[in-house]
Amino acid sequence: MAESQLTCMEDGHIKENVPESKPEFYYSEEQRAAVEQLLKNGDGAFKMRLKEDKVKDFLSARDIKTIRNTFKEYDTEDEEKCGELKAKPDDSKANSGHHSTYWPQMSDTEVPPLDLGWPNGGLFKGVTRVAVHTHPPKENGPHIKEVIRRLIQEATKVLAIVMDLLTDIQILQDLLDAASRRSVAVYILLDVSGVPHFLDMCCRLQVGAQHLRNIRTRTVQGTGLGLSFGKLLGSLCSKYMLVxxxxxxxxSYR
Structure with a gap:
């Protein structure tokens, strides 16, 4: 459930109606209902719902296209199958004493530790410097991609990357070289939608087990927005690298 929906469920926010003109406006139940009509019955029903609730049209053509492309209905067939499996437990587990009780220690997966290590240098001491690079570069400055590759090639301890999409073959090769040749710990966090493209580039580079010993990759997905019959999937939009x-x-240099 999206953070905005959770906020609306708090005691102090129940039935709270914040007008759009106020800066604190963030979520509208009328807008959510209109989005459901858009997905169920199309543009006409969407505009009709806006008119009935006296709400301004709040979606651009691009927004509507994105919503339709990212929406995913709940899979009721899988839920029914799960229900059937629960209704017919395996005999070996029938007398385990657990039954349908929730046991976090048995079912939850712990967050993997930073098993490749992490620098323990303490607090940074010295003058903090900020450099701004543009694309295209100005005044004979370096390209942003050049700055990124230089940082990767000069890394000696750890590289931690958070990206929605990682498909640049030169940067990926630099990461593999840092991990396999210089034993730099590489942690990569990717948006789940970008994983197929990342794996495709790994295949093109013929990545083998020897390249992956010092690399850990995980995927995440945005919070999204839950609706009555499906969900608008969220996405990771961050792009940064810790060296x-x-x-x-x-x-970004795109």
């Missing part, structure tokens, strides 16, 4: 615990690169 050796004392340098950070943030932004």
């Amino acid at each position: 050796d615990g004392d340098k950070v690169m943030f932004g």
Whole structure:
């Protein structure tokens, strides 16, 4: 459930109606209902619902296209199958004493530790410097991609990358070289929608087990918005890289 929906369920926010003109406006139940009509019955029903609730049209053509492309209905067939399996438990587990009780220690998966290590340098001491690079570069400055690759190639301890999409073959090769040749710990966090493209590039580079010993990759998905009959999937929009615990690169060169 989206944070905005959770906020609306808190005691102090129940039936709270914040007008759009106020800065604190963030979520509208009328807008959610209109989005459901859009997905169920199309543009006409969407505009009719807006008119009935006296709400301004709040979606651009691009927003509507994105909503339709990312919406995913709840899979009721899988839920029914799960219900059937629960109704007919395996005999070996029938007398285990657990039954349908929730046991976190048996079912929850712990967050993997940073098993490749992490710099323990303490607090940074010295003058903090910020450099701004543009694309295209100005005044004979370096390209942003050049800055990124130089940071990766000069890393000696750890590289931590958070990306929605990681498909640049030169940067990926630099990461593999850092991990396999210099034993730099590489942690990669990707949006789940970008995983197929990432795996495709790994295949093109013929990545083998020897390249992956010092690399850990995980996927995440945005919170999204839950509706009565499905969900609008969220996405990871961050792009940044932490180098050796004392340098950070943030932004994009696309």
